[in-house]
Amino acid sequence: MKYYFTNLLCSPPQEDPIPSSRYSMAFDRKSTQQDAEGQDAEDPLRHLRDEFRIPTRADLKKKKISGSDSSEQAGEPAEPCTYLCGNSLGLQPKRASQYVSRYLETWATQGVFGHFKRMEDALTPPWLDLVNDEATKKQMGDIVGALPEEVAIMQTLTANIHLLMASFYRPTTDKYKIIIEGKALLSGHYAILSHHNIAPENTITITPPSGAHTLSTSHILSTIDEHASSTALILLPGIQFYTGQFFDIQKITAHAHSHGITCGWDLAHAVGNVPLQLHAWDVDFAAWCSYKYLNSGPGAIAGLFVHEKHGKVTSADAGGYLPRLSGWWGSDVGSRFKMENRFVPIPGAAGWQLSNPSAIDATTVLASLSVFGMTSMEELRRKSLKLTGYLEELLKQADGMGTLYDIITPRNSEERGAQLSVLLKPGLLETVMEILEEEGVVLDERKPDVIRVAPAPLYNTFCDVWRFNEVFQKAARTANDKRNPQEGNSLMVQGGQEKPGWGQVM
Ligand SMILES: Cc1ncc(COP(=O)(O)O)c(C=O)c1O
The missing domain is CATH 3.90.1150.10 (Aspartate Aminotransferase, domain 1)
Known part of the structure; x- marks a missing residue:
């Protein structure tokens, strides 16, 4: 029995x-x-446990x-x-200390040349290509189900939510509300409330019915229906940090789109934890940190996703790409050092980058990605x-x-x-x-x-x-x-x- x-x-x-x-x-x-x-x-x-310091x-x-x-x-x-x-x-991948010590040695022995010079025994690309290397972007893309050009390894999660909100929250007189999850981690709420000084009454929070802890998909969809005509944006967690609930990202995104609403996801607790298909699910944008299931160390450099359809750069003039808070690292590599004072973004998510990324920080992310490379999200x-x-x-x-x-x-x-x-x-x-x-x-x-x-x-x-x-x-x-x-x-x-x-x- x-x-x-x-x-x-x-x-x-x-x-x-x-x-x-x-x-x-x-x-x-x-x-x-x-x-x-x-x-x-x-x-x-079971062999993967040996890759970590417990x-x-x-x-x-x-x-x-x-x-x-x-x-x-x-x-x-x-x-x-x-x-x-x-x-x-x-936990810390054993490789992290190996990667970081090579980085420190490169800095010590090469100085500025570490930006460009490919050392024979290096474990990572030179610093200039550290996060924009095709292989690195593919590894991160595989974890979230995205094309390499749809992901950028950059900043922190909250900073990335701000950057993405600046591009994707485009209120009009009719559509201006934001729908969020009522018990989402506060950082996301602070980020949202600070945009355009959005009035609290225009932030619609979805909370579980009295006595329940989790949200049904139908409850989420009906909240979207209720506010559809006045909503500009939905930002939800892929996995709810408190209950561990994994939302139906594909269904909710499709429902938002059927009402002409942009839909983005905070994937802090989902990335490296559950298989994601951000491209196929037609997600507009997403952001995540890399210190939870991605094992890259506290506060390590984070990631964002911008769907291919939003990352296009169709002309060199303003208007040929989605507006954004821009920085020199997101500008077309050919013009980066030309001092022309004209921002033309790199096509794709890389065009949202602001700064020269912290190399030591990116190094631990790369060490972790190499462990993920030994398996797959499906396994x-x-x-x-x-x-x-x-x-x-x-x-x-x-x-x-x-x-x-x-x-x-x-x-x-x-x-x-x-x-x-x-x-x-x-x-x-x-x-x-x-x-x-x-x-x-x-x-x-x-x-x-x-x-x-x-x-x-x-x-x-x-x-x-x-x-x-x-x-x-x-x-x-x-x-x-x-x-x-x-x-x-x-x-x-x-x-x-x-x-x-x-x-x-x-
Ligand atoms: C769901 C969620 N969103 C946002 C954050 C804030 O992340 P950060 O401090 O990396 O910006 C966290 C941190 O744990 C989180 O769990």
Whole structure:
């Protein structure tokens, strides 16, 4: 018999949608560590973990960057930590230090010639071509499903949203509203609100219906319908940072276009996480950062996408291309040094570049792209569906599901990436996080009650997921005992009556 633990006392009947169970591991019994080890042994991408520096549990306790210190003497475990935080900051590819040290050596020994001179043992193109090299743009394009000329590696995510808004938000007297997602990360909101000093009432926010955490596609489409005649632009996250919900980018974009509305996407949590087809889906523009699933280091140089149809330069005169906030790095390479004071953009996304990019920064992006070059988004997705499905299954099998926590990420695996967001019963978060940290399990919290657990298929294992669950279940029980010593596990039942699951009403 299939073993599916669901606490029927507290969760309102939740459908287990077919696509989820298609990928999740359904065990006939409670899963064991041996199951996880077996899955790891069969994982065709397991060699990729060796490409990364996984901090050890002793590393995480260190107070000094280099050398040994008291934490090692105190016998902290030398085993790798359980890192499930790639949705916040991806781990360092081993290649990054190799790439950066070649860069530093080139700078030290070549000075300005490093801009042009192709060193025989270089790992990257000369700095002038660092991000505009065809092969680099193809690698980034493959990750987001774009033509090489549709992507630019530049600036930061928020800066790129500003630059894209300057080009794509073109309000008229009739069409001037912007539709955004109500719980999007604040940086996106700040960027939008600052454009043309748009009045708050002209910013339409889509929020989940009361009691729900996620947005249905039909809800998004009907909001678009409602405001279609007055809306100029829609900017949504590809994956919602809090719930991990993956939106139907193709359908929503097509619907926006059917109303003559431009549609752009913040792909911070989607890039390198789920397969994207920005060109084929006819997305107008998109922007992303490269420090989450792209593993390029905190604040590393980011990326943007401009659909081929918008990047055209049809004449050298103003009006032959989309207006933009321009800089010399986006101007036609032939005229860049001519001092003619006439901006003619490079065709495609490269024409949105502003500045000479930071070479050290771009170097870590290139190091990371070379690791992505060892696989494909399709292979990564295949593993990711299994890994996150396994996480879901372990969470569902345990007694704490529905009593101590609930999963707020869609159960349909097509509607999520690597991340599962787990909503804890109120008051447990602090203790749970303390225990996880003490046990070397790294993930992030969203106060007041959510932890986000993100097994990244490039470097996480089924054993990581299994260990997380072991530590987490104990942590949740300990936190609950500490807070409500009398309650035990019957907290959802009052006087024989079922209470609605708290996870559903918050
Ligand atoms: C969805 C989303 N948008 C925007 C940002 C801001 O990114 P940046 O600080 O790189 O501009 C983040 C950062 O994590 C994010 O998650």
